[in-house]
Amino acid sequence: MATLRDVARLAGVSVTTASRVLNGTDRDHPVSDVARAAVSEAAATLGYRRSAAARALKNGHSHLIGVISADILDPYFAEMTRGIEIAAAQAGYVTVVANANRDPFQERSRFQALREHGAAGIIFCGSDIEGAPGTAELAREVNRALKEGTPVISLAPRSFASTTIVVDNEATAYDITVHLLTQGHEDIAFVGGLPGLAAAEMRIAGYRRAMYEHGKLPRVTGHHGMNQVTGHAATEALLAEPSIPDALICTNDESAIGALAAIWHAGLRIPDDIAIAGIGGTDTGRVFDLTSIELPLGELGRLAVECIVNPAAGVPSPPGYSIREGRTT
Amino acid sequence: MATLRDVARLAGVSVTTASRVLNGTDRDHPVSDVARAAVSEAAATLGYRRSAAARALKNGHSHLIGVISADILDPYFAEMTRGIEIAAAQAGYVTVVANANRDPFQERSRFQALREHGAAGIIFCGSDIEGAPGTAELAREVNRALKEGTPVISLAPRSFASTTIVVDNEATAYDITVHLLTQGHEDIAFVGGLPGLAAAEMRIAGYRRAMYEHGKLPRVTGHHGMNQVTGHAATEALLAEPSIPDALICTNDESAIGALAAIWHAGLRIPDDIAIAGIGGTDTGRVFDLTSIELPLGELGRLAVECIVNPAAGVPSPPGYSIREGRTT
DNA sequence: TTGTACGCGTTATCAG
DNA sequence: CTGATAACGCGTACAA
Numbered sequence A, B: 001m002a003t004l005r006d007v008a009r010l011a012g013v014s015v016t017t018a019s020r021v022l023n024g025t026d027r028d029h030p031v032s033d034v035a036r037a038a039v040s041e042a043a044a045t046l047g048y049r050r051s052a053a054a055r056a057l058k059n060g061h062s063h064l065i066g067v068i069s070a071d072i073l074d075p076y077f078a079e080m081t082r083g084i085e086i087a088a089a090q091a092g093y094v095t096v097v098a099n100a101n102r103d104p105f106q107e108r109s110r111f112q113a114l115r116e117h118g119a120a121g122i123i124f125c126g127s128d129i130e131g132a133p134g135t136a137e138l139a140r141e142v143n144r145a146l147k148e149g150t151p152v153i154s155l156a157p158r159s160f161a162s163t164t165i166v167v168d169n170e171a172t173a174y175d176i177t178v179h180l181l182t183q184g185h186e187d188i189a190f191v192g193g194l195p196g197l198a199a200a201e202m203r204i205a206g207y208r209r210a211m212y213e214h215g216k217l218p219r220v221t222g223h224h225g226m227n228q229v230t231g232h233a234a235t236e237a238l239l240a241e242p243s244i245p246d247a248l249i250c251t252n253d254e255s256a257i258g259a260l261a262a263i264w265h266a267g268l269r270i271p272d273d274i275a276i277a278g279i280g281g282t283d284t285g286r287v288f289d290l291t292s293i294e295l296p297l298g299e300l301g302r303l304a305v306e307c308i309v310n311p312a313a314g315v316p317s318p319p320g321y322s323i324r325e326g327r328t329t
Numbered sequence C: 001t002t003g004t005a006c007g008c009g010t011t012a013t014c015a016g
Numbered sequence D: 001c002t003g004a005t006a007a008c009g010c011g012t013a014c015a016a
Helices: A004-011 A015-023 A033-047 A054-057 A077-091 A102-115 A136-149 A169-180 A198-214 A228-239 A251-263 A283-287 A297-309 B002-012 B016-021 B034-046 B053-060 B074-088 B105-115 B135-147 B170-184 B199-212 B226-241 B254-264 B283-287 B297-311
Strands: A064-069 A096-098 A121-125 A153-155 A189-190 A219-221 A247-249 A275-280 A293-294 A322-323 B063-070 B094-099 B120-123 B152-154 B189-191 B219-221 B247-250 B275-280 B293-294 B322-324
Touching: A004 A015, A015 A033, A015 A251, A015 B219, A054 B053, A064 A077, A064 A102, A077 A121, A077 A228, A077 A251, A077 A297, A077 B254, A096 A102, A096 A247, A096 B094, A096 B105, A102 A121, A102 A136, A102 B094, A121 A297, A121 B293, A136 A153, A153 A275, A153 A297, A153 B002, A169 A189, A169 A198, A169 A247, A169 A275, A169 A322, A189 A228, A189 A251, A189 B199, A198 A322, A198 B170, A198 B297, A228 A247, A228 A251, A228 B283, A247 A251, A251 A275, A251 A283, A251 B034, A283 B002, A283 B254, A293 B293, B002 B034, B002 B170, B016 B254, B063 B074, B063 B219, B074 B120, B074 B297, B094 B105, B105 B120, B120 B297, B152 B297, B170 B189, B170 B199, B170 B247, B170 B275, B170 B293, B170 B322, B189 B226, B189 B254, B226 B247, B226 B254, B247 B254, B254 B275, B254 B283
Parallel strands: A064 A096, A064 A121, A121 A153, A189 A219, A189 A247, A247 A275, A275 A293, B063 B094, B063 B120, B120 B152, B189 B219, B189 B247, B247 B275, B275 B293
Antiparallel strands: A293 A322, B293 B322
16 A cells, blocks of 8 residues: 555655645645645555544544444434435545444444544434443443543433434324324324333323323333334234224334234225324335324434534534325324 | 553553453463453553554554445345344444445445545445446456455445355346246236346346246336335336236335335235235335245345455355245235 | 564644 | 654564
8 A cells, every 4th residue: 555655755745745735734734836736646646545544543533423223224223324324425424333233232332342443423323221231331431432522422312411313202203193183083002112212102102192182092002112023013913902993103114114014914904994104204104105203314314423523513403303194094 | 542551551561461461362472360450450440442543553454344335225235234234243343334326436435435444345235337437447446455455345246356245136036037927927027127237137137038938028117216116106107007917026125015005005906916026035025925035135244244354265155045925926 | 471662654743 | 835753552573
């Protein structure tokens, strides 16, 4: 690999000058046109590539943005990650993605790895499970990072201290429930979630509040997963029960798609026999024309990157959401 | 940040000894138990974290594995990425994911960024489009990397030289087509693809071969996309035509899911009115019990990591695939 | 078994 | 406008 030294030598200038040209630092440290040209040409013929490692060592941090995702397969987080990646690339950063399976220990080890690599900032996608073992250790680690000046952003409710950019989960579930209630649905069940998972519990709380306010009895089922497979299984079980609800609100679009498949397999009609609504706003939801809360997933990712790249700008207020009325209700 | 020096000083040993303990290099360079204990304790109390930048600078390459994905939102590539991430983490590497939108220019700039970061290896997910502008420049860059010893692995057919781990696309399409033909389907259409996209064209070729061999006329439609949205649109258009096929083979599971939604929306029955098959083997396909070619996506990712982490082992032969018989045919 | 000292490629500082 | 030089944190050849 050609180094800055090599370029400087070939161009007949000092490494300092070469560095200035190659970094556009010739604003405050002017460089003659001849020198600039010579350096550029030398760099081109040598195929010079700068060393991110050396720069990171010198600067104390790299141009890496870390993402710790609860599940990189889940389109919900994938959308966020995509938003992050696009914004990061525009700002000249690269995105390091780590999968953590909602396990605090894995989150911590990934967090540490990211810090070892001098990440400019770390973004958490996915909320945490209350009282899960390892939570305290993770929190301590996050605090240290914060203290040392590494921005940590959470795109979901989190029990540790960090910049948080998140839409109101309780409100989204409340709104979609009221929406179905207003449409005349009576017996609405809530499908999906994970015990202690903050975002999921908040959604259930919103659902409950809406139901109580309308004098209906809430019914929560399939509280053991947040993906298509668990949504499918939970709905299959639900359909086997004596009394079948006339509408389903699912903890996320993924669960809703699973529910849709189950209902379709059972030979029931949507929405005539059972209506379905989700929360999320992913492409799959749109393809099935799912009634859902449309969350600005990619935008959330963009805002998180903003926070890291330009910390001075302060914490942006989370964007709003809207109800998308599909043909599943 | 505490440095190795700090740890060594607190432990009352030299940096060498500290380094040996902290890296497990005390195989060939034995360290006394007292020293080892002292170092470990010092590291713990200081909250020592090693600097990946310094190590990368020293070693000439980092423990980063780069992934250039055609579309990080596509579950097909997301599955691969997940396989990569898991295998990489096990080997002590972190995964850098870049989105390239099948654009050679974007691929090249991401490739360069990854190289600047001293990636130990770079994996391409997604094949390329024949004759697309920028292809030559990308190829040149890849060649340079190869020459300099950076492994480049492609998990899809690619026009540049690189280690390639890929299942036989032509054969998968041929097999699934024969499968449907054998089931008695007569008028089978092929949905999806992208002009010039290697993987897609090979699948179409396999479909054509099977059809010709059975004396049927091939019909390719919706040759303008590989995702749910395009699959949905293509199928909608198809259903509006005077003659409707009795089965659809889709270029991938994503297209198939889109097709399924369109058929469902049109009020037709699956598989009685139209059968559907995909190629892929993603979770969404399984949830809808889609008949499909089950590709070992995660395994492909694992193998790619293997190549990078342990280059001496040589190129693994690509794993096989199987037909999964669902209820959509 | 332990330690000394150098250099990896860059950039900030300071001196011309 | 230009350049010499000193770190940044680590690993390792070499010496003891």
